[in-house]
Structures are given as C-alpha cells and as structure tokens.
Amino acid sequence: MDVKAEDFFLAAKLDMPRDTKVSKVGSNVTLINVMRIPGLNTLGISLARIDYAPLGENPPHTHPRATEILTVLEGTLYVGFVTSNPENKFLSKVLNKGDVFVFPEGLIHFQFNPNPYKPAVAIAALSSQNPGAITVANALFGSKPAISDDVLAKAFQVEKKTVDWLQAQFWEDNRN
Amino acid sequence: MDVKAEDFFLAAKLDMPRDTKVSKVGSNVTLINVMRIPGLNTLGISLARIDYAPLGENPPHTHPRATEILTVLEGTLYVGFVTSNPENKFLSKVLNKGDVFVFPEGLIHFQFNPNPYKPAVAIAALSSQNPGAITVANALFGSKPAISDDVLAKAFQVEKKTVDWLQAQFWEDNRN
C-alpha cells in the first residue's frame, strides 16, 4: 500500500454556504467522514459544517457512535440536549459566535437559529470516523417501510390518523 | 477492599411479573445495571426483564452506550429498528418464544405485543454496565423543562398547539 497525501485530504469547500432549502427544516449538514477521506479509517474523528437558514434548525437527532463538539462561526444558535430516562432533563444554551458546546454520545440534541433574518453557520467535530446520524422525526415517521401506526400511535399517545398524516408528510420529505 | 459474593449478586426476582400499568404504554423494564450490582463496574454488560401488557409496547427508544440482544420468554413481540440517515430503513420481525433479536448500539428500536389478550415477557442483555435509555417521545415531549415548541413544531412539521398538547400529555405521564 503506497500511502499518499490525497488519502488524508478533501477539497471540501467548508468555507462555502450550503443551500438550506434542501430540507423543510432549513438546515444542511456537510459531514466529512471516512467515506469521504479514506485516511480517517480507524482514527475516531470526523468534521462537519452546518448551515442554518433564518429560523432554520438541525432538528432533534442522535449520533449512535459519537460525541459532538460544536462552535458557532456565524449568527446565533439555541442548542440543547436531553438526558436519559428517568430524568429527561433538558439542558440548553444560546450560543453566540465563538462559543463552544458539547453534545454527549447518543443523546438527543438539536440546534435552532432563532434569528428570523440572518443565517447561522457552525463547525462541529464528532468522535468517530463514521458517527452516524438519526433524525428522530425522520426515523420515526419517514422510515422505509413505515413503522406500524399502532406502534407510533401508542408511543406518542395520539390517534392513528395523526400518525398517518405525519408519515405522509415525512415520506414526501424523504423522497429525494 | 474485601471483595464478597454479594457485590456480584442481586435477588432481582426477574422471574416475577411486573406491573405493566405503571406506564401508559403498557410495559415495564427492570434493568439490572451497575447501580444495582456494584461488581459490574467497568465490566461492560447488564441484564433486563421486560414485561408487556396485551397490546403493550416498549416504545421507540435508544441506548446511547449499548447494543441490545433480546429473547422472548412468553408471548409474541413485533420488534424493529430504523437505520441511520439517509436510508432510515426500517427492519422488523415478529418474534415468538425462544427467538433472538439484536438492536445495534444507538439505533431507535421498539418492541410491541400484538396480542390483545395475552401478556409477553422478554429477557434482554446490553453491552454496557450503564447503557442508558432514551424513550424518544418522553425525551422530546416530556423533558424538564420543556423543549421550546418552536423547535418541536418545526422538527415534526406540525403546529405549535399540537406540540403543546403533546407536551401536556407527556408531562403528566412523567410526573411520577
């Protein structure tokens, strides 16, 4: 195996704004993981740029194999995570440019841009070369195939038709 | 430190049915982790009994630090998990007595008892002495304090009043 600099490099254009209209929630995550830089294999780290539209959010999600540390490059973010059962304590903070925040491994967390006029940008690092991401609403209501509405109606204590309506929405959202 | 057998033992009564009415979803998880058996410290494993009422479920949740392997002792379970973004593939199976299923670390999964007349029971093991559990609906709608309804309304693409109504329900559910 002849190792070369290109195995550890990506012209990732992390300085360039991403289109936040690709999702209904107004955010766009550009993750640089081992699939994009092969040299990261087994090394336990990856990096991401996150763009937020005005009032956009990176909706509640988890990383099944990583802790995240984030700093704000532009704008303001309202961020938070929830601790496990039984406390389900919600810890949150408003972050300004230059602030740093940590989302511990596997916990549900989000970032929300509270500013109705200005976008926001963050850089985040994750403690795995392949952290994974599970957007909770998409996993529950936009999975393929759909989770049985019996299961979701009971979990959220709503009627099945509410679940069906949510699934219709997310299915459409996940089409592309 | 004088090590003794009691440090590795618990009269956990895992053979005894638990009351599944303690939760609205009709299930009850009895987890034997390092808080209950001190000798488990650093050893990377824990064990649980799960009781399901007829039509009860262990609703969608994740373990932030563990994989789970489960076998059915009594009854039938419809189980499943969803893979990470962007696939969000839903893998499911109906389990009968004696079947074994694996829920990989950090993924959202559930077990549902589809039988309207009979309870079900499972034994599960987890690959951490302190696996943690995050019941998704509780973490999102029953956290203390509540997550801003702006955040949740956008994430689930519903109106804020729907979020508020869900939060009222779960708050009540989590009171005890």
Place this chain on the structure above:
Amino acid sequence: MDVKAEDFFLAAKLDMPRDTKVSKVGSNVTLINVMRIPGLNTLGISLARIDYAPLGENPPHTHPRATEILTVLEGTLYVGFVTSNPENKFLSKVLNKGDVFVFPEGLIHFQFNPNPYKPAVAIAALSSQNPGAITVANALFGSKPAISDDVLAKAFQVEKKTVDWLQAQFWEDNRN
C-alpha cells in the same frame, strides 16, 4: 451491502429444553454468538441458554474475552468463581429463580444444580460477540494432542499414571 432483518435474528428456540445427556457432566450450553447472528459483528455481546440435569453442572471454565451475567429461569443453582493469584478467594452463592449473578472476565467459574430431582435453566449474557469458553478439565486433560503428562503431573502434584487415566477419560468424552 443490503442490510436485512434476518442478519439480526435467529429462531434459536431458546425456550426449548436441551438434552443434558450430551455431556457427562449433565449440562448443555446453547450460545448465540456472531457465528450464528452475523449482525452481532463488532457489537460486543452474545446470549446463551444453559440447561442443567438434576445434579448436573456447567463445570469450571473461563471466557477469555467476556464477563458473564446470568439469571435463573428454573430451579436452583449453586454458583461460584475464584479470584486470581495469590488470594484464590472462592466466592459462591445459591441462586434461586429470578436471582442475578456476575462472573467477571476471565475468572474460573461454574454453575451446579444441587437438586437431585429437578433440572434447572439459566439465561446468560456475555460481553463479547465471540466470548470463547475454556472448560478447564477438558482443556487440560482432553486437548488434542494431549499435554505432556510430565507437565500435568507436576501441576497437579499427582503421579503420571493418574494423569494418563484422566486423559483417557476426557479423550473419550471429547471424541464427538
């Protein structure tokens, strides 16, 4: 790779009694590890059912790569493990249905059914997808080829003919 539910599932029939006459010691271990459920790969856990005849035992053994946590489903078990040199402290307990016990990684341990009339059953979980098991007597006296009787005679401080007799027995036992 197209992941599917079958990769995480086994119709293992862990609810069915196993034949405890397959071994002279009156026990039978059904281990569900990564060789039987490919989805367990790298996930650090496995599960087993253990059947014990009346007065049967799962004789002294170690798991070179795993801690074990066990609960009794049926009957009674006298269990124990021995700590390392120089203490060689023996910790033991009589377990009834529903009790839980932990055998730390790599230590010699056993389970014995003291009841001369009734079988016993346990479920055990192990902190590796491939824990391995070394039955001490079989490894020492039933290995293929045999360990030199000089070595074993000195280790057990017996005559060589005693070793030879033990080896003859175990070799026969391990034939199938």
Place this chain on the structure above:
Amino acid sequence: MDVKAEDFFLAAKLDMPRDTKVSKVGSNVTLINVMRIPGLNTLGISLARIDYAPLGENPPHTHPRATEILTVLEGTLYVGFVTSNPENKFLSKVLNKGDVFVFPEGLIHFQFNPNPYKPAVAIAALSSQNPGAITVANALFGSKPAISDDVLAKAFQVEKKTVDWLQAQFWEDNRN
C-alpha cells in the same frame, strides 16, 4: 451530581483572532479540552482554533493521544506529516479555505502559512478530551531541566556547542 448546561459550554471566543506574537514561530493554539469544559470527561474529543501570522507556523509537533482533523477558515496553509520508521515518508499539501486535512495519531506534523502578508486561521478537532501536544523543538531543546547535550549532539550529529546554543535560545523562549 446535578448536571447543568454550563458543564458542556464555554464562551471560548473562538471567533476572535489570537495574538500570534506570543511565540517566536508566529502561531497561537487555543485548545478547548476537558480542563476547560468538564463535561468532555471520557468523551474522546476536543476542539482548537489556530492563528498563524504571515509566514507563521505551528511547528513540527505530535499529539500523543489523538488524531487531528483540520479545516482552513482564512488564508492558506502548507501542511504535512511524516510517517514512521523506516520510510519517514513526508506527505504534504497546500490547503486553501474550506479544505480538510487529517494528521494521524502520534505522527509529527506542522502547518505553515506561506503568505508573507496575510494571516491564516484554522479550526482543528482532536480525538481525545486531553490530546496533549509535544512541540518537538521545545521538548528537545527547551525542556526543564535540559536534556544532556551528549544525547542531543549524537542524535542530531552536531557538535555539543551547537546543542548548547539551541538550548540557550529555547530556554529563553520557554521562560514565560
């Protein structure tokens, strides 16, 4: 322990330029590790901002317990690392804004700002909550107390007076 948001937060002002005149080499590393955010404990990640003066460099160094992934925020960086014995292969790259590069755990690496007029800025993440940093020249020539000049003269195949002169320089440099 009552966990709170402040344990996972730091008003680190990572958006603000640092003074690159604090070192003779024209760079300044602001590392946010577990000593500054206690919530990072055991979580395996940390974050840094690095400022480079025109022609400034973050001189050859290693992180004994971490891989580093870096992206350029402003300016241009000439970066590289050297593989282990016996190849000692030097891999290098010129990075522009938005590019990403990986420095594998424990290898000697550097970043150099080749522009004589403009500063540069990078954000780097490290795969440990306490990665450590060993600036090679400082460790060798600026240690307290000094390494014997016999040892260094032989290692660098120079005369002892050359070593003594280097040590005098670095000792002064490390005084504050």
Place this chain on the structure above:
Amino acid sequence: MDVKAEDFFLAAKLDMPRDTKVSKVGSNVTLINVMRIPGLNTLGISLARIDYAPLGENPPHTHPRATEILTVLEGTLYVGFVTSNPENKFLSKVLNKGDVFVFPEGLIHFQFNPNPYKPAVAIAALSSQNPGAITVANALFGSKPAISDDVLAKAFQVEKKTVDWLQAQFWEDNRN
C-alpha cells in the same frame, strides 16, 4: 500532581536469579505491574522475569486481562497453550535461548523446563498494567474456602476422595 522519574522506575533486580524453591512446581514469577510502578496506570503493559528450576514449570494458568509475549534468556522451555472449546487444540513448541512465543489473552498456557540439570530464565511482557494470573490447579484445589468436592468430582470425573486429597495438598501449598 508533580510527576517525577521515580513514578516510572523500579530497581527490580530482574537480572538476579529468584529462588525457585518457593513453590512445589519449581518456578518463580516476578511481575512488575501497576502496583509496583504507579506510572503504569492506564498504560496497558507490564513486565515479568520467570525463573525455572531444572524440571521446574510455570504450571497451566491464564491471564484474565492480557496476552503474553515471552523470550527465553537462559536454558530451554517446552511451552504450550490450548485453544477454546470445542477444539481444545494444544499448540506447543520447544523454545531455545532467544526464541519468542505468544500466549493469546485468557488462554490456558504453561512453560516447562525439560532439562534435569540446568535452570531456565525468561522475560515476559503482558498487555495490561494489571494482567492477573490464575494458576488453574491452585484456583480449583487451593481456593479459600474450598470449592465443594461435589463440583470438582463431577468436573474431573473422579471420586470425591480424590478431590479431597488434592485439596489437602494444595491447601498446604497455598498456606503461605
């Protein structure tokens, strides 16, 4: 904490022969682990000198938390280990001065000096700062308190009086 060289040092006299008459089996292990060099904490390694009398042996044992790599300094050693169930394959080798052999983590292994006239010496390294050692015969027959002779008689398929006799011997051996 003021770190000092003494935390990483021991005047262990590993060059000096040890008395191999301290045990009935004619060997003596001098292990330098974290209890003797505090600086080894969390670093995952330890070192040992092993002395063998003529015809002496380091009897069958396991290290519950470590692999061992050994080289012969003086004399000749007949060494071996047994793989796990169900193969119980015995791998062995005669080692001369300067040879190297590996005993994988948790497997039962031994070293025997086949020379009736000359002692042997080895240096071994283990992949844990606290590897532990379980001498199989001592753990089984010399534990305190004794393992029930029912358990051992069945495991070794011998009569209880044979077990009692072995225990009497080993108990005496372990007295000091």
Place this chain on the structure above:
Amino acid sequence: MDVKAEDFFLAAKLDMPRDTKVSKVGSNVTLINVMRIPGLNTLGISLARIDYAPLGENPPHTHPRATEILTVLEGTLYVGFVTSNPENKFLSKVLNKGDVFVFPEGLIHFQFNPNPYKPAVAIAALSSQNPGAITVANALFGSKPAISDDVLAKAFQVEKKTVDWLQAQFWEDNRN
C-alpha cells in the same frame, strides 16, 4: 483457518548481539511485532531487543501507538522522556542491570549508554502489536522528500543553511 504453533513463534535470536554500527548513533533495535509473528494480530503487545555500542544511543523518538516498558540486561543506560506542552518537564534516570523503566505512550524518549568501553543491552515491551517508531531527527531531517527548509529553520530558529546541512547528513544516513 487452521491455527498452528508457528503462527505464535519466532526464532528471533534475541539472545544474540546485533551490529550497532548499522546506524551512526550506535544502536540497533530488533522489534518483534505483528509483521513478524502473525498471531499477535489484535493482541496489543510486541517485544524488542535493543543493543547499544559504548556511548551509543537510541536517539529521541516516540511510539505513536504504544507505551514502552524496558529492563536492562547488560551495562548501564541513561534514559529519559519529556512531558507534553507547556511543562516540557524532562524526567531521567540512570538504569543499571535489572532496573525497569516506563516511557508513556507517544512521549519523546531516549536511551543512552554512558559507558565509553562497554556495550549495553535492553529488552523492551510495547503495548501494541504495531507500535510504530518515529526517530525525531530522522523524521525531521531525513524524510523523503525533505520537509521545506523554511519550515524547519523557523521551528528550530536556525538559518536555512543549517537545516540544509543537517538534511544532507541525515539523507545520507537514511539511504540504506
């Protein structure tokens, strides 16, 4: 896969003196790692013999993936390591035959034989099956291709011609 004793064995002749004239610094490291004993794969340990000419040294180097523990077989060694920034504390010790010393993972360390008449010999163990070694001077001045002299001149605060001269020397040294 049919495992055999040869996979865990090497006739490494670690008892035989090595030629210390192969390097200008008067030392020779014989490392037995996973490339030489395939059975070491994933087992986290390796072993080395190090020969030192009179006044020879194993010059300042790091192991990017391992802690080292060393004992002196013959002669005397002056050894040391330097802690990370900002302390750069130098810890050193004179080791005699039979002494043991630990070099923590990733730190710069060396061994020097202060005796002008007698060689020295050590056995070292490392906490990885593939620890790697980075000889600092070789990596900096003997890499292929060469590191830019701008980078090194600034790092060592010397003139470029000094760097060029050093590189010429080491390039020659590394030719074979």
